[in-house]
Amino acid sequence: MTGGPADGPNPISGKDPPSAEADRFPALLSAYPERGRAWANQAEARRLFAALSPADQAQAIAAAGAYAAHCRANPTGTPKYLHSWLRNGVFRNHAPVAPSPAATAPRSVFVPAGSPGWEAWSRHLRQLGRPVPAPVRSDTAKAEGWWFPAAMPSEVRS
Structure with a gap:
């Protein structure tokens, strides 16, 4: 060429x-x-x-x-x-x-700490005997929270 x-x-x-x-x-x-x-x-x-x-x-x-x-x-x-x-x-x-x-395609969803989704995940993880993760700062979301597989645990979703 x-x-x-x-x-x-x-x-x-x-x-x-x-x-x-x-x-x-x-x-x-x-x-x-x-x-x-x-x-x-x-x-x-x-x-x-x-x-x-x-x-x-x-x-x-x-x-x-x-x-x-x-x-x-x-x-x-x-x-x-x-x-x-x-x-x-x-x-x-x-x-x-x-x-x-x-x-x-998102593999996880950022759930802000203190949101209804955060509270639902916290309850769900405690029921399973698992620790609730400490919130971390997301520059993208401009908030503290955690990445979960979905916005709400499967049993809480309607």
Whole structure:
């Protein structure tokens, strides 16, 4: 295959081939949540993306897909602006590969401490003689609680 960056100038146009960053930035844009790129400073985002290593660029593209899936699953939140997401390195908090459709289905549900679901799970676990987990902080849910298999134990669900 010819015409890549290693092949030098294009013999027809005489122009240098596009850089790897130029090839990758559109992939990042298309993978990132639309609402997060609509008001983003794309020139700044392009500059920040170009400064990343090729491995970090690949991770950012994959993480953008995972972040978009997260935003679709949680539509009440507002996605971060793309340039802020890159500048703060938030892409490093996401899985380095895009999730498969099966992986985007939640395997557990975050139940906030003090909620009816929390109280139901606490009673259920005590009845089984199991300890109630100590609540932990979820940055996604912006609350303390725990991840359970469902919002309510099976016997409490209607």
